[in-house]
Amino acid sequence: MAKRDVYVMILFDAHVEEREWLREVCAGLEEEGVPYRLQPWHEREPSAARLGCIAAESSPLQVGIGLDRYGVIHLHHEKLKSPEPYLRDGWQNGRALGKNAGRLVKGLPLYVHAGKKREE
Amino acid sequence: MAKRDVYVMILFDAHVEEREWLREVCAGLEEEGVPYRLQPWHEREPSAARLGCIAAESSPLQVGIGLDRYGVIHLHHEKLKSPEPYLRDGWQNGRALGKNAGRLVKGLPLYVHAGKKREE
Amino acid sequence: MRRIVAGVDVGNSSTEVALAEVAGSSVTFLGQHLVRTTGIKGTVENVKGVSLALREAAKKAGISVEAIRLIRLNDAVPVIGDLAMDLISETVITESSMIGHNPDTPGGAGLAVGVTVPIDALSEKLLPKEPCIAVVPKEFDYEWVAARINALVENGHSIEGAIVQKDDGVLIHNRLRKKMPIVDEVALIDRVPLYKRAAVEVALPGYTIRQLSNPYGLATLFRLDPDQTIQIAPVAKALVGNRSAVVIQMPKGEVVERKIEAGRIMLIGSQRRMEVPIHDGAEVIMEAYGRIGTLVDVQGETGTNVGGMFHALRENLAELTGQSAAEITISDFLAVDAVIPRSISGALAGEMAMESGVALASMVKTEKISISRVADQLQAELGIAVEVGGVEAEMAVRGALTTPGTRPPLVILDMGGGSTDAAMMTRAGEIHSVHLAGAGDMVTMLIDTELGLADRELAEKIKRNPLGKVMSLFHMQLEDGTMLFSEAPFPPETYGRVVIREEQGLTPLAGPHTLEAVREVRRSAKRRVFVTNALRALKRVIPTGNLKHLSFVIMVGGSALDFEIPQMLTDELGKYGIVAGFANVRGTEGPRNAVATGLIQAIAEQGGSRGETGRIRDDSL
Amino acid sequence: MRRIVAGVDVGNSSTEVALAEVAGSSVTFLGQHLVRTTGIKGTVENVKGVSLALREAAKKAGISVEAIRLIRLNDAVPVIGDLAMDLISETVITESSMIGHNPDTPGGAGLAVGVTVPIDALSEKLLPKEPCIAVVPKEFDYEWVAARINALVENGHSIEGAIVQKDDGVLIHNRLRKKMPIVDEVALIDRVPLYKRAAVEVALPGYTIRQLSNPYGLATLFRLDPDQTIQIAPVAKALVGNRSAVVIQMPKGEVVERKIEAGRIMLIGSQRRMEVPIHDGAEVIMEAYGRIGTLVDVQGETGTNVGGMFHALRENLAELTGQSAAEITISDFLAVDAVIPRSISGALAGEMAMESGVALASMVKTEKISISRVADQLQAELGIAVEVGGVEAEMAVRGALTTPGTRPPLVILDMGGGSTDAAMMTRAGEIHSVHLAGAGDMVTMLIDTELGLADRELAEKIKRNPLGKVMSLFHMQLEDGTMLFSEAPFPPETYGRVVIREEQGLTPLAGPHTLEAVREVRRSAKRRVFVTNALRALKRVIPTGNLKHLSFVIMVGGSALDFEIPQMLTDELGKYGIVAGFANVRGTEGPRNAVATGLIQAIAEQGGSRGETGRIRDDSL
Ligand SMILES: Nc1ncnc2c1ncn2[C@@H]1O[C@H](COP(=O)(O)OP(=O)(O)O)[C@@H](O)[C@H]1O
Numbered sequence A, B: 001m002a003k004r005d006v007y008v009m010i011l012f013d014a015h016v017e018e019r020e021w022l023r024e025v026c027a028g029l030e031e032e033g034v035p036y037r038l039q040p041w042h043e044r045e046p047s048a049a050r051l052g053c054i055a056a057e058s059s060p061l062q063v064g065i066g067l068d069r070y071g072v073i074h075l076h077h078e079k080l081k082s083p084e085p086y087l088r089d090g091w092q093n094g095r096a097l098g099k100n101a102g103r104l105v106k107g108l109p110l111y112v113h114a115g116k117k118r119e120e
Numbered sequence C, D: 001m002r003r004i005v006a007g008v009d010v011g012n013s014s015t016e017v018a019l020a021e022v023a024g025s026s027v028t029f030l031g032q033h034l035v036r037t038t039g040i041k042g043t044v045e046n047v048k049g050v051s052l053a054l055r056e057a058a059k060k061a062g063i064s065v066e067a068i069r070l071i072r073l074n075d076a077v078p079v080i081g082d083l084a085m086d087l088i089s090e091t092v093i094t095e096s097s098m099i100g101h102n103p104d105t106p107g108g109a110g111l112a113v114g115v116t117v118p119i120d121a122l123s124e125k126l127l128p129k130e131p132c133i134a135v136v137p138k139e140f141d142y143e144w145v146a147a148r149i150n151a152l153v154e155n156g157h158s159i160e161g162a163i164v165q166k167d168d169g170v171l172i173h174n175r176l177r178k179k180m181p182i183v184d185e186v187a188l189i190d191r192v193p194l195y196k197r198a199a200v201e202v203a204l205p206g207y208t209i210r211q212l213s214n215p216y217g218l219a220t221l222f223r224l225d226p227d228q229t230i231q232i233a234p235v236a237k238a239l240v241g242n243r244s245a246v247v248i249q250m251p252k253g254e255v256v257e258r259k260i261e262a263g264r265i266m267l268i269g270s271q272r273r274m275e276v277p278i279h280d281g282a283e284v285i286m287e288a289y290g291r292i293g294t295l296v297d298v299q300g301e302t303g304t305n306v307g308g309m310f311h312a313l314r315e316n317l318a319e320l321t322g323q324s325a326a327e328i329t330i331s332d333f334l335a336v337d338a339v340i341p342r343s344i345s346g347a348l349a350g351e352m353a354m355e356s357g358v359a360l361a362s363m364v365k366t367e368k369i370s371i372s373r374v375a376d377q378l379q380a381e382l383g384i385a386v387e388v389g390g391v392e393a394e395m396a397v398r399g400a401l402t403t404p405g406t407r408p409p410l411v412i413l414d415m416g417g418g419s420t421d422a423a424m425m426t427r428a429g430e431i432h433s434v435h436l437a438g439a440g441d442m443v444t445m446l447i448d449t450e451l452g453l454a455d456r457e458l459a460e461k462i463k464r465n466p467l468g469k470v471m472s473l474f475h476m477q478l479e480d481g482t483m484l485f486s487e488a489p490f491p492p493e494t495y496g497r498v499v500i501r502e503e504q505g506l507t508p509l510a511g512p513h514t515l516e517a518v519r520e521v522r523r524s525a526k527r528r529v530f531v532t533n534a535l536r537a538l539k540r541v542i543p544t545g546n547l548k549h550l551s552f553v554i555m556v557g558g559s560a561l562d563f564e565i566p567q568m569l570t571d572e573l574g575k576y577g578i579v580a581g582f583a584n585v586r587g588t589e590g591p592r593n594a595v596a597t598g599l600i601q602a603i604a605e606q607g608g609s610r611g612e613t614g615r616i617r618d619d620s621l
């Protein structure tokens, strides 16, 4: 597959105005060297969970990120087949979450202390 | 995801009468301990390539197998995004191809001498 | 007369019980149980554990505890051990002359030389004629940094590389028009010397740097004369194996591997005394030990590290035994080399060095442990007759001899937590035994230290279980390279990590170690302690001292349950033609319950023929 | 007088050229080039390579070959080396007493004991009272086998386990109502003894078997007496570390580790003669070598393996040099221990054993190589004056001294393919040199043998490049544990495999080795040859023999280009306070072109001051 077809999908509530929130998530992915695609979602107040799931499903790397209007970020993987995210965090830790998305793709250990664990 | 949701999809031309062809592919997967789902395809003479691609896309493990009415088998992976299979073989080597499908899922070396290489 | 009797073995770690029906000299075993020893061995707190173990064993046997007519407690050997570990080398960087670490995501690749200049100082100066290396503290955003460097380069500045505090190497690099090597995650960036010549090298993934780890590479880059090259050479040596590095040319910048004043160890033997410097390492020390005859005592040179070590040991043991420190004499010790990861002092990015050290297990004789107090209390609480009897070594041999395929002459190796005990039974039934320092707990200590865990519990888990590495959400690679396929996703804290595979779940390891590295530390710790001690024990306990004169070695005790220690010894002792394996007490119990089983057999023999039970000679006491 | 001159260094592997403009004693280098040596060194076939190298160097320098006024050829050292390797142990199974292998997909898990019965013989017999192990040759389909076993079990047969020829273990197991351990992929199933008691054990993934690798486990299962236990113990030892195994109780079944009659090696020295049995291993041999004074010759005991080895060596060298085998005397050798994987003879499923062996590199003095014939031919072909001159060691030192940060006294280590040459230049400019057997080609041979490749080219690739392991279609793990992310999928033949990462692409390795194992073989081969030889060379070439009396060691030659050998020596020699690194000839050329550069400098010196160029003493000749 060509380079443009390999990416982590990031879906965010189109109402989000704080570009900084997205910038940090993207920076995390870029530092890890994993491409991403940013896309706004225009539905009425979508949840981070819903955005994360849809992102994961439409992501060629199976890893998706959803960001809601309150700055909650969900990291999701297509194979999980459940609305529970693999990792969840607030915009304050966007960089770490973006890095973790990249590391999930690369099979590297995650920074778990920074993010919150998935409840099981 | 639950056990029933983890499988390699095998799509075969519904006209195939030689159950032996399918049996060997399935046996290969079973020996490797990887679940599969068998499904006939009723379209008019689908190619192994087409079946393999569709199978890969609908397979939760991203690995799909297509078998045409002439006994040609394609092993495909969703991420390849091209009609070229990852491995291709005849029904005579169905067991090896099934094992390779399982090994592709598990990240283990393939029996390449048995199958034919993907041209690039 | 048929009666139900119990054998009880109170060890430092475990309390084991066996129940049997004895009729004359015939014995039918009914049940057994193991619990953790409650309290310190030989104190009345042990009673709690013994009662529990008896209750559980009775339950398994389908009888009530009251049906037991006689309990026999083992007469524990009065030796007690302790562990110590110390460094003998230390790496120190003077004058912040280098950074050598492996950030996951450095920027770019290649080699650059220039003068270190703070990123915000660059435009305030005139156009520098010299090439520069930008120094970027964490206050600066990557966009700003990249824009600034691009603008400066546009204006004719020659910026050749960068040293960055945050994890921004790739982000900055992606925005630069001129490509350059960038070392990031330099935690202590404020200690990077400014306005000095520096070289930055980043290797491609999977490679290591070549120029900064070569003294003549540094000489070329910094145009050094031979004397300066000699001075900077230890820096090159310290950087061997790194993926990225910075070297800063400082007048006195050096990396020193300091030998710590570790002092000498004095071995006082029956035949002679010897002094060995700790620096010579474990092999030399143990070799000297072999040449002094029977050990009388060991002392460490006062005022040195090893002196401190032995002092602390004596204090610990004095406290445990209630003797005065001066009375404590060491009856055996085992020295083992250890590799200890330590942060390099003076490092700027948390670099580690593998220092060398020595681990010591020591053992002292104490007053006889008053097991009779335990017996009295037990009798009072349960209302069952309790007697103390049977020397531990003899009981263990009797129990181990119930293993199929064995006969005297043989040696049992009791591999416990604190000590490795060996007993030889000759063809004539005579028993010799020795108690050696160093066993399962020393293995745990070595694993703990060498992996830098500072967590004994975690080290114990590593010791007892195989490893895996989580490769993806649903796959794990095992030690033998096979893949395990999971239905549920592995939890995030295990993702991509080396994990301990316990039955109840996975424990992830932090740290940079690969699966292979952890495995090697684990196995080598086991080899260093148990292979060494097995050979030491056999040589002492065999009358001729010659291993070829022995057929059977039977392993018992907690460490014989280990999933690889017995195999190591099967393999190692097999070389001498010895049949070595873990016991299968009574053909069913594996390496457990040997002493408890032996106690019951002794009861039966006395109740039956009242025959001789063998003369005992305990060489170590 | 300004003129353009060329220095030409014809080596065994490489031909190197340097071009320069010389005016008086001032030299301006114009270009250089390296080609593979054409033909055997010292034969007229070399001319082809030299012409090509000159043309390419001239092209780089922007001049025509005709502009060259003088070519100087090095006077090559007349030593020549050869390699040999032999086994000294061999594992043999007598009477098909065991199967111990690791099929990827055995069936079930656990332990079973019973009598081996062919699957199709089971119903023809009466209901057996004894438990059985089914033996299933490849003719039988898994469905049929499972149905048969289910039916038999239903009818009261007690079938406890199975031994299967095809890769059907899981398929059969999945269809059984009663679960049992199944060992599959037993290639030579027709050699499995029938109607014998056998035990089958399969461990869970990531674990190894525990009972069949324990002599007392076998004694318990087969109810063996102590004598029988002694006899079967080597089988248990041989099974240590396997995931699955079958042991068949045979009256004479054994695993024997046979020592091959490898014989003695006779070292004839200037001070004394010594005989060492090859069995004692490389360390003892090399230690004896150190005590005999200067080596005069080496011989192997006739009629033994080592005798054969030295005989073959002499024959090879005789053919190469045109001398008679009797005239050949060995001037140096290097013995190195090797671990050699071999198929166990008598095994039923292709099991391997790691046998021990010794690798030998030897070196002989030959008649002086007639480089003058090459010179004449070259002069005739190119019409340029060609002269032969400059002893190789001296030229190499001169060239290496152009490395920044160096000065005499120093030692250069020329690490080539066949030999490791060292030359010491004292402060006074005196040069001593030695030529030691063992260099890059020996490393390649060790890698080839220890990984069981039987492919020298592949071994050479492994030597020169880092490894990776393809983990998925798009990810590869590198040696340092980092992950590399690819855009195109990795080809099927590399999937899941350890691969060599060359610039042009990936070469997958067959075989069962993990990345760590291949890496360790590669690095240990380099250490065994080059660390050993560096120390040997330095001790001989330093007048005092004391390494602490030396400051600079400069590495040149093909093996100094290696991505890890120079760092190993930087690290190792650093311990003696020596500054060691690979050369950077003229500050630009790295470890290449030292001799060619030295030749040009010699021309300039003679053309200029005609000063003394140092007295030469070549200790090895
Ligand atoms: N399953 C096991 N695997 C490895 N080691 C074990 C296992 N169980 C116990 N041990 C080790 O055995 C030692 C205790 O042995 P034990 O015979 O119970 O001691 P003691 O005789 O002093 O009571 C400890 O070091 C413990 O780590």
Ligand SMILES: Nc1ncnc2c1ncn2[C@@H]1O[C@H](COP(=O)(O)OP(=O)(O)O)[C@@H](O)[C@H]1O
Residues within 6 Å of the ligand: D010, D011, D012, D013, D014, D015, D415, D416, D417, D418, D439, D440, D441, D460, D463, D464, D557, D558, D559, D560, D561, D562, D563
């Ligand atoms: N890039 C490299 N990495 C590792 N080894 C190398 C490299 N290039 C050449 N070699 C090794 O160098 C040796 C040849 O060295 P060279 O100096 O060319 O020999 P000679 O002096 O005999 O002509 C061979 O063993 C070859 O494998």
Ligand SMILES: [Mg+2]
Residues within 6 Å of the ligand: A031, C103, C104, C105, C106, C107, C167, C168, C169, C170, C184, C185
């Ligand atoms: Mg980074």
Ligand SMILES: [Mg+2]
Residues within 6 Å of the ligand: B031, D103, D104, D105, D106, D107, D167, D168, D169, D170, D184, D185
């Ligand atoms: Mg199988």
